Amino acid sequence: MSQPLINWFKFASPASFYPLAGKLWPWFAALATAFAAAGLWISFFVAPTDFQQGEGYRIIFIHVPASWMSMFIYCVMAFWSAIGIGFNTRLSGMMSSALAPTGALFAFLSLWTGALWGKPMWGAWWVWDARLTSELILLFLYLGYIALTAAIDDPRRADKAGAIVSLVGVINVPIIYFSVKWWNTLHQGASVSMTKAPTMAATMLWGMLLMALAFWMYSIAVALYRVRAIILERERHATWVAELPEMQR
Amino acid sequence: MKARHKRFAIVLGGLAALGIAATLILNAFQSNLVFFFTPTQVANGEAPKDRAFRIGGLVKEGSLQRTDITARFIVTDTAKEIPVAYTGILPDLFSEGKGVVAQGALGADGKFTATEVLAKHDENYMPPEAKHAVDQAHEAAKTLKQ
Numbered sequence: 001m002s003q004p005l006i007n008w009f010k011f012a013s014p015a016s017f018y019p020l021a022g023k024l025w026p027w028f029a030a031l032a033t034a035f036a037a038a039g040l041w042i043s044f045f046v047a048p049t050d051f052q053q054g055e056g057y058r059i060i061f062i063h064v065p066a067s068w069m070s071m072f073i074y075c076v077m078a079f080w081s082a083i084g085i086g087f088n089t090r091l092s093g094m095m096s097s098a099l100a101p102t103g104a105l106f107a108f109l110s111l112w113t114g115a116l117w118g119k120p121m122w123g124a125w126w127v128w129d130a131r132l133t134s135e136l137i138l139l140f141l142y143l144g145y146i147a148l149t150a151a152i153d154d155p156r157r158a159d160k161a162g163a164i165v166s167l168v169g170v171i172n173v174p175i176i177y178f179s180v181k182w183w184n185t186l187h188q189g190a191s192v193s194m195t196k197a198p199t200m201a202a203t204m205l206w207g208m209l210l211m212a213l214a215f216w217m218y219s220i221a222v223a224l225y226r227v228r229a230i231i232l233e234r235e236r237h238a239t240w241v242a243e244l245p246e247m248q249r
Numbered sequence: 250m251k252a253r254h255k256r257f258a259i260v261l262g263g264l265a266a267l268g269i270a271a272t273l274i275l276n277a278f279q280s281n282l283v284f285f286f287t288p289t290q291v292a293n294g295e296a297p298k299d300r301a302f303r304i305g306g307l308v309k310e311g312s313l314q315r316t317d318i319t320a321r322f323i324v325t326d327t328a329k330e331i332p333v334a335y336t337g338i339l340p341d342l343f344s345e346g347k348g349v350v351a352q353g354a355l356g357a358d359g360k361f362t363a364t365e366v367l368a369k370h371d372e373n374y375m376p377p378e379a380k381h382a383v384d385q386a387h388e389a390a391k392t393l394k395q
Contacts, residue, residue, distance in 0.1 A: 057374060060374070182282075183283050184286070
Protein backbone atom coordinates (compact mmCIF):
# COMPACT_ATOMS: atom_id res chain seq x y z
CA MET A 1 0.00 0.00 0.00
CA SER A 2 1.42 3.40 -0.95
CA GLN A 3 2.00 5.94 1.79
CA PRO A 4 -0.62 8.76 1.65
CA LEU A 5 0.63 12.35 1.55
CA ILE A 6 -1.05 13.25 4.82
CA ASN A 7 -1.93 10.67 7.41
CA TRP A 8 -5.45 11.89 8.22
CA PHE A 9 -5.94 9.38 10.99
CA LYS A 10 -3.11 10.99 12.92
CA PHE A 11 -5.34 14.05 13.41
CA ALA A 12 -8.19 11.93 14.72
CA SER A 13 -6.29 11.91 18.00
CA PRO A 14 -7.22 14.89 20.20
CA ALA A 15 -3.56 15.25 21.25
CA SER A 16 -2.41 15.96 17.69
CA PHE A 17 -5.53 17.86 16.58
CA TYR A 18 -5.34 20.30 19.50
CA PRO A 19 -2.14 22.08 18.30
CA LEU A 20 -3.29 21.94 14.63
CA ALA A 21 -6.59 23.65 15.51
CA GLY A 22 -4.62 26.20 17.54
CA LYS A 23 -2.47 27.02 14.50
CA LEU A 24 -5.41 27.18 12.07
CA TRP A 25 -8.14 29.16 13.83
CA PRO A 26 -6.43 32.61 13.78
CA TRP A 27 -6.09 32.32 9.98
CA PHE A 28 -9.78 31.56 9.54
CA ALA A 29 -10.66 34.38 11.95
CA ALA A 30 -8.54 36.82 9.91
CA LEU A 31 -10.15 35.64 6.65
CA ALA A 32 -13.61 36.01 8.22
CA THR A 33 -12.85 39.61 9.17
CA ALA A 34 -11.51 40.43 5.70
CA PHE A 35 -14.47 38.85 3.87
CA ALA A 36 -16.98 40.46 6.25
CA ALA A 37 -15.40 43.90 5.74
CA ALA A 38 -15.52 43.54 1.94
CA GLY A 39 -19.00 41.99 2.02
CA LEU A 40 -20.49 44.65 4.29
CA TRP A 41 -18.94 47.43 2.23
CA ILE A 42 -20.53 46.07 -0.96
CA SER A 43 -23.81 45.38 0.89
CA PHE A 44 -24.20 48.90 2.21
CA PHE A 45 -22.39 51.17 -0.25
CA VAL A 46 -22.01 49.44 -3.62
CA ALA A 47 -25.11 47.26 -4.10
CA PRO A 48 -27.98 49.19 -5.74
CA THR A 49 -31.42 49.74 -4.25
CA ASP A 50 -34.01 47.11 -5.20
CA PHE A 51 -36.69 48.21 -7.70
CA GLN A 52 -39.51 46.97 -5.52
CA GLN A 53 -38.38 46.61 -1.91
CA GLY A 54 -36.20 49.70 -1.69
CA GLU A 55 -33.47 49.49 0.95
CA GLY A 56 -35.27 46.80 2.95
CA TYR A 57 -33.94 44.04 0.73
CA ARG A 58 -30.44 44.53 2.22
CA ILE A 59 -31.38 42.06 4.95
CA ILE A 60 -30.59 39.29 2.43
CA PHE A 61 -26.88 39.94 2.91
CA ILE A 62 -27.27 38.45 6.40
CA HIS A 63 -30.41 36.36 5.99
CA VAL A 64 -29.43 34.19 3.02
CA PRO A 65 -25.84 33.37 4.11
CA ALA A 66 -27.08 32.66 7.66
CA SER A 67 -29.75 30.28 6.34
CA TRP A 68 -27.25 28.48 4.08
CA MET A 69 -24.84 28.18 6.98
CA SER A 70 -27.48 26.85 9.37
CA MET A 71 -28.29 24.03 6.91
CA PHE A 72 -24.68 23.32 5.97
CA ILE A 73 -23.42 23.17 9.58
CA TYR A 74 -26.12 20.62 10.34
CA CYS A 75 -24.89 18.45 7.45
CA VAL A 76 -21.32 18.71 8.77
CA MET A 77 -22.54 17.72 12.25
CA ALA A 78 -24.31 14.71 10.76
CA PHE A 79 -21.13 13.83 8.83
CA TRP A 80 -19.03 13.88 12.02
CA SER A 81 -21.72 11.89 13.79
CA ALA A 82 -21.61 9.18 11.12
CA ILE A 83 -17.78 9.11 11.30
CA GLY A 84 -18.01 8.95 15.09
CA ILE A 85 -20.40 6.00 15.04
CA GLY A 86 -18.45 4.21 12.30
CA PHE A 87 -14.83 4.70 13.34
CA ASN A 88 -15.59 5.16 17.03
CA THR A 89 -13.30 8.20 17.17
CA ARG A 90 -13.51 10.51 20.16
CA LEU A 91 -12.77 13.67 18.18
CA SER A 92 -15.85 13.33 15.94
CA GLY A 93 -18.25 13.83 18.81
CA MET A 94 -16.23 16.80 20.01
CA MET A 95 -16.42 18.35 16.52
CA SER A 96 -20.21 17.89 16.48
CA SER A 97 -20.56 19.53 19.90
CA ALA A 98 -18.27 22.37 18.80
CA LEU A 99 -20.42 23.07 15.73
CA ALA A 100 -23.87 22.91 17.35
CA PRO A 101 -23.95 26.36 19.05
CA THR A 102 -22.77 28.10 15.85
CA GLY A 103 -25.43 26.27 13.83
CA ALA A 104 -28.10 27.24 16.34
CA LEU A 105 -26.92 30.85 16.17
CA PHE A 106 -27.26 30.92 12.37
CA ALA A 107 -30.66 29.21 12.43
CA PHE A 108 -31.84 31.84 14.92
CA LEU A 109 -30.35 34.68 12.86
CA SER A 110 -32.08 33.35 9.77
CA LEU A 111 -35.49 33.25 11.49
CA TRP A 112 -35.02 36.60 13.21
CA THR A 113 -33.85 38.55 10.14
CA GLY A 114 -36.60 36.84 8.14
CA ALA A 115 -39.22 38.06 10.62
CA LEU A 116 -37.83 41.60 10.49
CA TRP A 117 -38.07 41.51 6.68
CA GLY A 118 -41.42 39.74 6.58
CA LYS A 119 -43.33 42.35 8.58
CA PRO A 120 -42.87 45.25 6.12
CA MET A 121 -42.70 43.14 2.93
CA TRP A 122 -45.30 40.39 3.41
CA GLY A 123 -47.29 42.07 6.13
CA ALA A 124 -46.62 39.37 8.76
CA TRP A 125 -43.81 38.60 11.21
CA TRP A 126 -44.41 34.90 10.95
CA VAL A 127 -46.49 32.50 8.85
CA TRP A 128 -46.66 28.73 9.18
CA ASP A 129 -45.54 27.95 5.66
CA ALA A 130 -43.34 24.94 4.87
CA ARG A 131 -40.05 26.87 4.57
CA LEU A 132 -40.40 28.83 7.82
CA THR A 133 -41.70 25.89 9.81
CA SER A 134 -38.95 23.50 8.68
CA GLU A 135 -36.29 26.11 9.51
CA LEU A 136 -37.83 26.48 12.99
CA ILE A 137 -37.61 22.69 13.38
CA LEU A 138 -33.91 22.96 12.45
CA LEU A 139 -33.39 25.46 15.30
CA PHE A 140 -35.17 23.06 17.68
CA LEU A 141 -32.97 20.18 16.44
CA TYR A 142 -29.86 22.20 17.28
CA LEU A 143 -31.24 23.12 20.71
CA GLY A 144 -32.32 19.51 21.27
CA TYR A 145 -28.83 18.27 20.38
CA ILE A 146 -27.22 20.75 22.78
CA ALA A 147 -29.66 19.95 25.59
CA LEU A 148 -29.37 16.18 25.14
CA THR A 149 -25.57 16.07 25.06
CA ALA A 150 -25.44 18.41 28.07
CA ALA A 151 -27.87 16.23 30.03
CA ILE A 152 -25.74 13.05 29.81
CA ASP A 153 -22.74 13.08 32.13
CA ASP A 154 -20.58 10.48 30.39
CA PRO A 155 -19.19 12.36 27.34
CA ARG A 156 -18.84 9.20 25.20
CA ARG A 157 -22.49 8.26 25.76
CA ALA A 158 -23.53 11.89 25.25
CA ASP A 159 -21.75 11.86 21.88
CA LYS A 160 -23.51 8.64 20.83
CA ALA A 161 -26.95 9.99 21.74
CA GLY A 162 -26.17 13.32 20.06
CA ALA A 163 -24.94 11.51 16.94
CA ILE A 164 -28.28 9.73 16.57
CA VAL A 165 -30.21 13.01 16.97
CA SER A 166 -28.10 14.76 14.35
CA LEU A 167 -28.32 11.83 11.91
CA VAL A 168 -32.10 11.55 12.27
CA GLY A 169 -32.50 15.32 11.97
CA VAL A 170 -30.45 15.61 8.80
CA ILE A 171 -33.54 14.48 6.87
CA ASN A 172 -34.93 17.94 7.62
CA VAL A 173 -32.22 19.74 5.61
CA PRO A 174 -33.40 18.71 2.11
CA ILE A 175 -36.96 19.42 3.26
CA ILE A 176 -35.99 23.01 4.14
CA TYR A 177 -34.08 23.45 0.90
CA PHE A 178 -36.75 22.07 -1.45
CA SER A 179 -39.81 23.21 0.54
CA VAL A 180 -40.29 26.24 -1.73
CA LYS A 181 -40.27 23.93 -4.77
CA TRP A 182 -42.42 21.08 -3.48
CA TRP A 183 -45.24 23.11 -1.97
CA ASN A 184 -46.93 26.48 -2.37
CA THR A 185 -45.18 28.64 0.20
CA LEU A 186 -45.27 32.33 1.01
CA HIS A 187 -41.49 32.29 1.05
CA GLN A 188 -40.09 33.02 -2.41
CA GLY A 189 -38.12 30.49 -4.40
CA ALA A 190 -34.33 30.41 -4.56
CA SER A 191 -32.66 33.38 -6.29
CA VAL A 192 -29.36 31.53 -6.42
CA SER A 193 -29.14 27.83 -7.19
CA MET A 194 -26.93 25.28 -8.93
CA THR A 195 -29.38 24.68 -11.77
CA LYS A 196 -30.14 28.13 -13.15
CA ALA A 197 -28.63 31.58 -13.54
CA PRO A 198 -29.10 33.76 -10.43
CA THR A 199 -32.11 36.10 -10.63
CA MET A 200 -30.41 39.04 -8.98
CA ALA A 201 -28.14 41.89 -9.99
CA ALA A 202 -24.42 41.01 -10.07
CA THR A 203 -23.27 43.41 -7.33
CA MET A 204 -26.03 42.20 -5.00
CA LEU A 205 -24.89 38.64 -5.68
CA TRP A 206 -21.26 39.50 -4.95
CA GLY A 207 -22.18 41.09 -1.64
CA MET A 208 -24.15 38.00 -0.68
CA LEU A 209 -21.42 35.56 -1.72
CA LEU A 210 -18.73 37.52 0.18
CA MET A 211 -20.91 37.50 3.30
CA ALA A 212 -21.44 33.75 2.82
CA LEU A 213 -17.65 33.26 2.67
CA ALA A 214 -17.25 35.41 5.79
CA PHE A 215 -19.79 33.23 7.62
CA TRP A 216 -17.96 30.09 6.49
CA MET A 217 -14.63 31.33 7.78
CA TYR A 218 -16.23 32.53 11.03
CA SER A 219 -17.88 29.15 11.57
CA ILE A 220 -14.62 27.26 10.97
CA ALA A 221 -12.64 29.59 13.26
CA VAL A 222 -15.20 29.41 16.08
CA ALA A 223 -15.62 25.63 15.76
CA LEU A 224 -11.86 25.08 15.95
CA TYR A 225 -11.56 27.43 18.92
CA ARG A 226 -14.43 25.70 20.69
CA VAL A 227 -13.16 22.19 19.95
CA ARG A 228 -9.87 23.13 21.62
CA ALA A 229 -11.75 24.05 24.77
CA ILE A 230 -13.74 20.80 24.62
CA ILE A 231 -10.55 18.75 24.11
CA LEU A 232 -8.89 20.41 27.12
CA GLU A 233 -11.95 19.85 29.29
CA ARG A 234 -12.34 16.16 28.42
CA GLU A 235 -8.62 15.29 28.40
CA ARG A 236 -7.69 17.31 31.46
CA HIS A 237 -6.36 14.21 33.25
CA ALA A 238 -4.17 13.15 30.30
CA THR A 239 -0.41 13.59 30.57
CA TRP A 240 -0.14 15.36 27.18
CA VAL A 241 -2.41 18.11 28.49
CA ALA A 242 -0.30 18.55 31.61
CA GLU A 243 2.81 18.80 29.39
CA LEU A 244 1.34 21.60 27.22
CA PRO A 245 3.38 24.84 27.44
CA GLU A 246 0.21 26.81 28.32
CA MET A 247 -0.30 24.50 31.34
CA GLN A 248 3.19 25.09 32.72
CA ARG A 249 2.46 28.60 33.90
CA MET B 250 -17.12 -7.69 7.55
CA LYS B 251 -15.28 -5.58 10.06
CA ALA B 252 -17.16 -4.07 12.98
CA ARG B 253 -16.80 -0.55 11.61
CA HIS B 254 -18.15 -1.59 8.20
CA LYS B 255 -21.16 -2.99 9.99
CA ARG B 256 -21.66 0.26 11.90
CA PHE B 257 -21.43 2.33 8.70
CA ALA B 258 -23.92 -0.03 7.04
CA ILE B 259 -26.31 0.47 9.97
CA VAL B 260 -25.97 4.27 9.68
CA LEU B 261 -26.57 4.19 5.90
CA GLY B 262 -29.46 1.74 6.23
CA GLY B 263 -31.01 3.85 8.97
CA LEU B 264 -30.74 7.02 6.89
CA ALA B 265 -32.28 5.29 3.85
CA ALA B 266 -35.19 3.98 5.95
CA LEU B 267 -35.68 7.45 7.44
CA GLY B 268 -35.63 9.05 4.01
CA ILE B 269 -38.30 6.67 2.73
CA ALA B 270 -40.43 7.21 5.83
CA ALA B 271 -40.13 11.00 5.50
CA THR B 272 -41.08 10.85 1.81
CA LEU B 273 -44.18 8.78 2.57
CA ILE B 274 -45.24 11.03 5.45
CA LEU B 275 -44.75 14.21 3.43
CA ASN B 276 -46.74 12.70 0.56
CA ALA B 277 -49.56 11.77 2.90
CA PHE B 278 -49.71 15.30 4.31
CA GLN B 279 -49.29 16.94 0.91
CA SER B 280 -52.57 18.87 1.12
CA ASN B 281 -51.84 20.11 4.66
CA LEU B 282 -48.41 21.39 3.70
CA VAL B 283 -49.48 23.80 0.99
CA PHE B 284 -49.67 27.35 2.28
CA PHE B 285 -52.27 28.46 -0.24
CA PHE B 286 -54.49 27.17 -3.04
CA THR B 287 -54.41 28.57 -6.56
CA PRO B 288 -57.69 29.73 -8.18
CA THR B 289 -57.53 26.66 -10.47
CA GLN B 290 -57.32 24.34 -7.44
CA VAL B 291 -60.29 26.17 -5.88
CA ALA B 292 -62.27 25.79 -9.11
CA ASN B 293 -61.50 22.05 -9.12
CA GLY B 294 -62.83 21.76 -5.57
CA GLU B 295 -59.44 20.92 -4.01
CA ALA B 296 -59.71 23.67 -1.38
CA PRO B 297 -61.38 22.87 1.96
CA LYS B 298 -65.03 23.90 2.05
CA ASP B 299 -65.78 23.87 5.77
CA ARG B 300 -62.92 26.00 7.03
CA ALA B 301 -60.98 29.15 6.20
CA PHE B 302 -58.10 28.74 3.77
CA ARG B 303 -55.67 30.86 1.79
CA ILE B 304 -55.71 31.59 -1.89
CA GLY B 305 -52.65 32.74 -3.77
CA GLY B 306 -51.92 34.14 -7.20
CA LEU B 307 -51.33 37.41 -8.98
CA VAL B 308 -53.38 40.56 -8.49
CA LYS B 309 -54.98 41.05 -11.90
CA GLU B 310 -53.84 44.23 -13.66
CA GLY B 311 -56.47 46.98 -13.47
CA SER B 312 -58.70 45.06 -11.06
CA LEU B 313 -57.92 46.95 -7.82
CA GLN B 314 -60.75 49.20 -6.58
CA ARG B 315 -60.82 50.98 -3.24
CA THR B 316 -63.95 52.18 -1.46
CA ASP B 317 -63.14 53.74 1.93
CA ILE B 318 -60.79 51.16 3.46
CA THR B 319 -62.21 48.17 1.62
CA ALA B 320 -60.10 46.96 -1.29
CA ARG B 321 -61.54 44.78 -4.03
CA PHE B 322 -59.30 42.98 -6.47
CA ILE B 323 -59.14 39.83 -8.57
CA VAL B 324 -56.66 37.04 -7.81
CA THR B 325 -55.67 35.14 -10.93
CA ASP B 326 -53.33 32.30 -11.86
CA THR B 327 -53.83 33.30 -15.52
CA ALA B 328 -56.25 30.36 -15.95
CA LYS B 329 -58.96 31.00 -13.32
CA GLU B 330 -59.94 34.09 -11.34
CA ILE B 331 -61.40 34.78 -7.90
CA PRO B 332 -62.74 38.19 -6.79
CA VAL B 333 -61.51 39.18 -3.32
CA ALA B 334 -62.75 41.81 -0.87
CA TYR B 335 -60.55 42.92 2.03
CA THR B 336 -61.02 45.55 4.71
CA GLY B 337 -57.78 46.68 6.28
CA ILE B 338 -54.26 47.81 5.56
CA LEU B 339 -52.54 46.27 2.54
CA PRO B 340 -48.81 45.44 2.81
CA ASP B 341 -46.20 47.66 1.10
CA LEU B 342 -45.40 45.22 -1.67
CA PHE B 343 -49.05 44.75 -2.62
CA SER B 344 -49.64 45.96 -6.17
CA GLU B 345 -51.30 44.96 -9.40
CA GLY B 346 -49.50 42.26 -11.35
CA LYS B 347 -47.67 41.07 -8.19
CA GLY B 348 -48.06 37.96 -6.07
CA VAL B 349 -50.54 37.93 -3.21
CA VAL B 350 -51.80 35.45 -0.61
CA ALA B 351 -55.16 36.08 1.04
CA GLN B 352 -56.68 34.20 3.98
CA GLY B 353 -60.44 34.04 4.39
CA ALA B 354 -63.52 32.17 3.30
CA LEU B 355 -65.17 31.58 -0.05
CA GLY B 356 -68.78 32.71 -0.17
CA ALA B 357 -71.56 30.84 -1.97
CA ASP B 358 -71.48 33.54 -4.65
CA GLY B 359 -67.87 32.62 -5.49
CA LYS B 360 -66.50 35.78 -3.86
CA PHE B 361 -63.66 35.48 -1.39
CA THR B 362 -63.81 37.59 1.78
CA ALA B 363 -60.28 37.99 3.14
CA THR B 364 -59.38 38.52 6.79
CA GLU B 365 -55.66 38.85 6.06
CA VAL B 366 -53.73 39.79 2.93
CA LEU B 367 -50.02 39.06 2.53
CA ALA B 368 -47.81 40.14 -0.34
CA LYS B 369 -45.83 37.32 -1.92
CA HIS B 370 -42.44 38.46 -3.08
CA ASP B 371 -40.74 36.82 -6.07
CA GLU B 372 -37.10 35.77 -6.28
CA ASN B 373 -36.05 38.66 -8.55
CA TYR B 374 -33.73 41.29 -7.13
CA MET B 375 -32.60 44.12 -9.38
CA PRO B 376 -31.91 47.86 -9.31
CA PRO B 377 -34.68 50.24 -10.55
CA GLU B 378 -32.72 51.03 -13.75
CA ALA B 379 -32.61 47.35 -14.69
CA LYS B 380 -36.35 47.04 -13.98
CA HIS B 381 -36.96 50.03 -16.25
CA ALA B 382 -34.93 48.37 -19.04
CA VAL B 383 -36.86 45.10 -18.62
CA ASP B 384 -40.19 46.97 -18.81
CA GLN B 385 -39.10 48.79 -21.94
CA ALA B 386 -38.06 45.51 -23.55
CA HIS B 387 -41.52 44.08 -22.76
CA GLU B 388 -43.22 47.14 -24.23
CA ALA B 389 -41.09 46.85 -27.38
CA ALA B 390 -42.00 43.17 -27.71
CA LYS B 391 -45.71 44.02 -27.34
CA THR B 392 -45.60 46.70 -30.04
CA LEU B 393 -43.73 44.36 -32.37
CA LYS B 394 -46.47 41.73 -32.03
CA GLN B 395 -49.27 44.14 -32.86
